[in-house]
Amino acid sequence: MSPHVLILGGTTEARRLATDLAARPGIRVTTSLAGRVARPGALDGEVRIGGFGGAEGLADWLRAHHVDALVDATHPFAETITANAARAAGATGVPAIVLRRPGWRPVPGDRWYDAASPAAAAEALPRLGRRVLLTTGRLGLAAFAHLRDLHFVVRSVEPPEPPLPPDTEVLLARGPFGLDDETELLRAHRIEVLVTKDSGGEATSAKLTAARELGLPVVVVRRPPLPDGVTAVADVADVLDRLGLSGP
Structure with a gap:
């Protein structure tokens, strides 16, 4: 069975990751969108829209769809879904990665x-x-x-x-x-x-x-803090490395 990666999407980084994974033979990728934008852009791979019903619902979905890795690439302020993703990953044992673009930093003159x-x-x-x-x-x-x-x-x-x-x-x-x-x-x-x-x-x-x-x-x-014990990677390359897909 092909490895199945679920991306919790809605960001530019999520879109880039889906494009990269979908182009790789033998990788199944599904991007989940919350459905808050009426006309989201086209995405590579499979797409689902709507919530999961909290952490338990997400855990059930991970099991039912045989997900091998979960990537939370939601907006840095999507505090609830990030917390639910961490709980669902812990409940199912599915490896989870949080993808967050670096925050802005002031420069002289700001x-x-x-x-x-x-x-x-x-x-x-x-x-x-x-x-x-x-x-x-x-x-x-x-x-x-x-x-x-x-x-x-x-x-x-x-x-x-x-x-x-x-x-x-x-x-x-x-x-x-x-x-x-x-x-x-x-x-x-x-x-x-x-x-x-x-x-x-x-x-x-x-x-x-x-x-x-x-x-x-x-x-x-400022951004809300990540859940206890959760750390984030900064870009798509870091995610691919965590998934063991960064090599040739």
């Missing part, structure tokens, strides 16, 4: 303010600026809904879920975003402060450069 959560980011905003570009995704905006004296420009791939701040302008867009476009966006909307999650990667990092060049403060929501 005016970054760390926040442990969206709620902490919201608390910091009134003293930093009145016009806010909010790029934390469409979920979790309730943390900012009480801020009635600020103007928010919310950018997300899909329409954001309420409640939203009362003075909100929504921009639907999918990265990658270039530096010129990000600079124009900040200028056109007269943005005074940027709020982002520490997603890492290059697809949406140009906004940080644009904010630095314009002298704008940036509130960075």
